[in-house]
Amino acid sequence: MEAVKWIVVWGLVSLVSAVAAGIIASYKRRDHSAWAAWCFVFPPLLIVVALLHTNQGPRPRRPSLDEDDATSS
Secondary structure, three states, rough: HHHHHHHHHHHHHHHHHHHHHHHHHHOOOOHHHHHHHHHOOOHHHHHHHOOOOOOOOOOOOOOHHHHHHHHHO
């Protein structure tokens, strides 16, 4: 029963870390989806996101699938 408790705690910590990383990364003009995913897998990365400086200028944008296909051909 003790193992199940630790698995549940790790899952909750991962979820909270992912949500917090997404919010912090978006505030700091970083790729929120990538940071949320990495902080879900490894929650201590939340510290790294919090310590990063804020990007200046426009928020980075991922190309759409159509744009990505056009450039890879």
